[in-house]
Amino acid sequence: MPETVFAPWNDPAEKPLIQFRNVTKRFGSFTAIDDLSIDIFEKEFFALLGPSGCGKTTMMRMLAGFETPTSGTIMLDGQDISPIPPNKRSVNMMFQSYALFPHLTVYDNIAFGLKRDKLPKDQIDARVKEMLRLVQIEKFGQRKPEQISGGQRQRVALARSLAKAPKLLLLDEPLSALDKKLRQDTQFELMDIQEKTGTTFVVVTHDQEEAMTVASRVAVMDHGRLKQVDTPDRIYEAPNSTYVADFIGDVNIIAGHATTQGETVSIAWADGQPPIIGTPSKPMDDGKVSFAIRPEKVAISAEKPTDRNNMVQGKVLDIAYLGNLSTYHVQLPSGIVIKAQTANSRRRASRPFTWEDEVWLSWTDTAGIVLES
Template structure:
């Protein structure tokens, strides 16, 4: 079977490059650090990003993701380490001479220029022939579906359209790498979702490598081929969206990516690859698959996602893990409802249930006594 060349969220990979030993990365960071006086913004980061990837840098404010992007753009110089593009060291190369472009969060459009003049600005700086500039602008306008608005100025178009102008301007110079700094932060939720789909489609058609910085977990999950979760200037986990959500390497990643429930306790090994975790706060034990050799006396975290749990009025008898509680709050979101249930651990458990039938009332209401259950195989044991 031959390798699939194109890939992305909408094009299943046969052999992704990050799983191939001999695959050469487009971008490689080798032991990169960045310090400002005594403060270390980036600490010993090594990372490979491959051609045609839509790569996401994800983390809370202050985690170092924007600093890492500025290092790639050339706006900052690393204190230590190397940054390679196609095997060549780009640290000494000035930002405007790198085959890298950046789309800023503010879009940074020139208010006195029209849409087409904004798109052509960088091309004119490159002193390309006028016919090539016109051809490239027409291509970009068609790509972002703004041909009919080419004569308008930024204040005459919507926020979503300004975002597309900024994207077209960034792509017009045909960079090998496009950096996107919180590109959808200013858009409302519905428009953000539509724009995410447009970005995926444009990136897939062009084959340009995109690196997006975001603190929005849902956005990263929607657009990225892989996600690098950062915390305190370090890479915590680099994986596909599915791997990041279903197999987080730590409690920090599990709690940062989506909603989750955590039980804390000591674990003991059982037969058939299973273990039992005892949560002393609840004085209850739960079964889970063993994810490695257990350290006797060590503290472990049992991670269960809200959608993998069930709420029932009666105690389950099918051998599932279960615990009783009382409903404190209900968040109705149309397609699903999230129940927040007090089980006596201090922090309520959250359980999501799909509203698969049309109804004007909830199955359960406030202060109802209920049972929460889940299959042991749906839990994930973490040691940190």
């Protein structure tokens, strides 16, 4: 019995919380955001993902009110927010540096925004205590920011930005200052807190793993434009461009020439090799294409497989043992290197293949994606 899936972006009746309408932002001659439109819905955990300089931080700063768009409008709850200064917006931000006020205690940092709203003292106190409890730092209320650890500071920053119960919380690289282990634990806590408070989160990150873990939808950005906006699994399994395929996870990209053959296409890609058979996600014209396939979808075997259309023979060039996985770099006679990944599901002393072994790589017709290039 399936639960109702949280997917307001598929429901035409749902009204978006945030709407970017043809927003452009220029700094001098540099275009940070280029005619960008997007809808973000209430209770979403939305990730803006991209390399540094792609415009993701500018988008966030426009939402917070520290930058105004050069053209276009940004609506929050159906209202144009460009004339509203940052201190009057019901949007709060968690800064990458955390920006905790060093001269105030943890308690006063969290109470800072509430005091600006001139709330009665007991109400502020109750809210601060609630926040301290939410992020599990009740014990550190009276300490100064320099007297707590990096992970605790991150929690204070989160609590401070959540204290005013904003309609929208912006998180700028929220976990980048934490070490890997702590980062993974905190990702889940962040999701938990987002669900508990029901706040819409927009997170900016350059860490694709983080975006994939926490977000309900991910927007991949490059040079001020949106490359793809979709759920994490769609982004991974059905990237719409080589840029997205390459940016998210590991991928083999093979350039070739496609010829449609009914449901499938046949891609000629190297002299002396049989064509690759792929299934395009949408009908496409014949011509130049890229074939993208994830390493884990490429099977590696010593014997020639019999049940597959796509297979090539090559030599093992390199082996990366990652513990749970092993990645084989296999060089084909034409010189192209294809990566194949296998799970090390059994505990074994020796690897099944070693350097210079002749191996077969194979994949099914639907394992890869055919992208226009």
